[in-house]
Amino acid sequence: MGETTSSVTRWAPWRVAPASGFEVDDPTGRGSVGVVQINERQFVVLNTFRYSDEVVENDLLTKLVRGGMEEPEARAAIDKARTFVPREDNPTDLASVPRFMRWFEDSYGRHSLAALIHDELITDTVNSGALGSDTLSDRFFREMMRTSGVPWLKRWIMWSAVALRTRWVAGGYRRWSIVLWLLLSVVGIAATVGSAGALLFDRPWPVSSPGWSFVVALLMIFVAAPLWGRQWAASLIAAVGALWLVPAAAVTSLAWVVYRVLEWTARTVGLR
Template identity: 30%
Template sequence: MGRFFDVADGGPVRLEVRSVDGRDFTLLRRIGYLSDDYDQPFVVPIDLERFRTDFASVPWIFTWLVPRSGRYAAAAVLHDAIVVEGDYDGPVIDRVEADRIFRVALRELGTPVLRSWLMWAAVSIATMWTMPQRRWRWRGAVVLLIGMVTAVGLVATGDLFDLWSVLPWMGERSLAAELAAGAAAAVVVPSVLALSWGRFARAGIITGVALAFLVHVTLAIVALFGLYRLAERLVSGPTPSVAPADR
């Protein structure tokens, strides 16, 4: 385990930030995190040239599930720093270990269990995507799992509504039996595909199962957002690419 603290006075952490561009922020006070696994604390600096954060880097389609900020904001700031050597002061660690520390810190800040593991799985995907060794192997595993789970989920939906009969575990059964079989498959299929993630298999299982159950909600949000953007464009007109000059 560990604890966050204010570097200036050693008291409770105080997260004070200043906006850089409306999306990224820089710290006004250094924050520290002391892990039980290390003798030295991790310290996030206030130097704009060294470090800036966007809090939790959550794609917009998932912000309904995991907002960009919340009680876990300090953990998100810490993670943004310790994933890059030189962006913080403290023990030198690799990105996989930074992800683990992030998961522990989330729980210490009171983040619910499911949300903390989902957030950890998300940053693990980013770590896989940027791995310098066998990069395309890891990226291929990510794309395969996400693509296959999405495709199977959509096919299963069509099977449920008798648009076709393709998946053997669905078949011609009662609605309750098909829903139960679909839920079981939503756990088993991603878990099998996650084996291709190797040492990241646990993150793959979490990602795949979550996607299997949330794929329809996610697609609905994408569709609704697309309709909103279309309506906004019709009402407001095209967004100027260059701001008008001051007069």
């Protein structure tokens, strides 16, 4: 791919994951990425950095050309997509991990630079990022996490989360397909947990036998997958992950609500 260096640029491997493919413009040569906190939730990144991995870039090139881009245009798009240039108007909250999911993954880690690039590729207007495809940008995010050493299941769950957002923001039938998938997921999770509990504790089950209900609930995961279109694999990961992520997130959310109530009580009685 084309170079974006200048005479004063000094690229160094990202010190957090030197073999990740990420290179940082760091005059010290240490590969450090500096950030400045500008308010309670947002930061400004100080360094330019880029992602370089020939296999991943060639995969992107192939998909863009198949999608109708001329090769020079596709190479320019990839060069722009893989490079993060700090600006005053692009503050970040790092990875946008909901508070109730921070037990699973922090907003920073080996995925940090991949998340920053992904945020630049996903704009308020559908498919208007450098790659011209939010779906492809999501895939790029997953591949950057892979080479950065994010474990398989974790990166696929994080990919399924951004893929869910992509289909929702696209609107139209894609949004309605997600609504239907969510409804089926609620039924499936309830049936899976309930029938599994009935099997384990030898309790009565109101619909057929708990064994058959358990099998049917698991099959619903595959039946509902096409509702995600080309990102059907994200549907499978999301469905399997939801079986244990949703209950844990619900407990975490309840604990957060209790904490907020206690803080409100403390303020009400004048405690500082």
